[in-house]
Amino acid sequence: MHPMLNIAIKAARRAGTIINRASLDLERLSVARKGPRDYVTEVDRASEEAIVEALLASYPDHAVLGEEFGRQGPENAEYQWIIDPLDGTTNFIHGLPNYVVSIALQHRGLITQAVVYDPSRNELFTASRGGGTFLNDRRVRVSGRTRFAEALLGAHWPGSTGPTMGAARFAAMAEGCSSVRRMGAAVLDLAYVASGRLDGFCGVGLKPWDMAAGSLLVLEAGGLVSDFDGEQSWMNTGDVLAGSPKIFAQMVAGLQSKPAT
Secondary structure, eight states: OOHHHHHHHHHHHHHHHHHHHHHTTGGGOOEEEEETTEEEEHHHHHHHHHHHHHHHHHOTTOEEEETTTEEESOTTOSEEEEEEEEETHHHHHTTOOOOEEEEEEEETTEEEEEEEEETTTTEEEEEETTSOEEETTEEEOOOOOOOGGGOEEEEEOSSSSSOOTHHHHHHHHGGGSSEEEOOSOHHHHHHHHHTTSSSEEEESSOOHHHHHHHHHHHHHTTOEEEOTTSSSOHHHHOOEEEEOHHHHHHHHHHHHTSOOO
């Protein structure tokens, strides 16, 4: 195992311990609103602090980009960690066990290491560039499903009801699939694509920490990742598609055949 990946795993498990402990007494949880349908808890902040402390103790010359505290570290750092300390905060505060810790390492713009840890299920997804994707030490691959009519897709878009803006294109395209799931944690959705539990995923308006680790999991598991036009601008636009090769190709083709609204 790559030493940087090993440190990231230790950091993720440390954060998972904080999250699991807090999940036992949600009634005492302090919750603040960052924006419409966007919440932050003391657990998010404590989790990110624990992760940053663990990473910088081993790599003090690295930079860190986290959801809660922004960017820290040298401006010209070659290595940058991208962290979501608790993806799925809304699920967490409702006691719905669909949330994860996400840690990715970016080297000169390229994601090279990824850890996604589901503390409620004790499932650890990891990937190193060129080394494959693993779930609890077992190598995993994207699904082998080829027919779009049989595909199970994940989705993440703004709002609490129906799709809006770019997501409307996805909703129209997805009419031909088996079903669509909105589970409230984009990183977990991407991990499920990598492990074959979902055949594809569409995310609208995401942030780098929502996509960084999950994207490497998908790629190293044999899947594909792009923006809605099949290009590689998704880290900048926040609009991302991911899937097994056959399903991914049908998703891109379907989106391009639907007018943008």
